[in-house]
Amino acid sequence: SAVISQKPSRDICQRGTSLTIQCQVDSQVTMMFWYRQQPGQSLTLIATANQGSEATYESGFVIDKFPISRPNLTFSTLTVSNMSPEDSSIYLCSVRTGLANEKLFFGSGTQLSVL
């Protein structure tokens, strides 16, 4: 199993600023992912955070807007840059602890509101 601490749990930000979200896991994990969940919608995968190398982004998401770091096997950050009201969403960190097909664990999310 894995326990995920995601910070901050919520924030209200001004347009044009940036916010960095942290994801800390209590054990080493094989894979880390970042998702976005817009109000009333399902989860959308932003990127896979790769340890020691650049993240792998899904279609529609770019590094300049959502820079991701993963310096080790237990920690990752997602930055939402130059925010606009359209970025208001819940951002979720997810991890996989073992081989392919192993269950995923999720953080409780960061509720972001951009004014």
Added chain:
Amino acid sequence: DAKTTQPNSMESNEEEPVHLPCNHSTISGTDYIHWYRQLPSQGPEYVIHGLTSNVNNRMASLAIAEDRKSSTLILHRATLRDAAVYYCILRDWLVSYDKVIFGPGTSLSVIP
């Protein structure tokens, strides 16, 4: 990616069984069927998964059709705490760096 189809919403009375269907007609031989649920204001949590045989755990049961083109998540006795969005997802166990793509899921309401 193989896709799944679920009803948008379902209702159940408290303490009655709930059968949540999922269609996956393009499933491949190496796809596992996974179920997750997302309670209000929380991240998703794992419920159950299976390949061919029916599976049971403390949370639910998973019934898989013989042709594997559909499956059903069974909550044996719904409680108010089971009100959540339930996601049916296919995952290929041969893919080392698999990424999990969520569909719209089924929003389950439990009526007291």
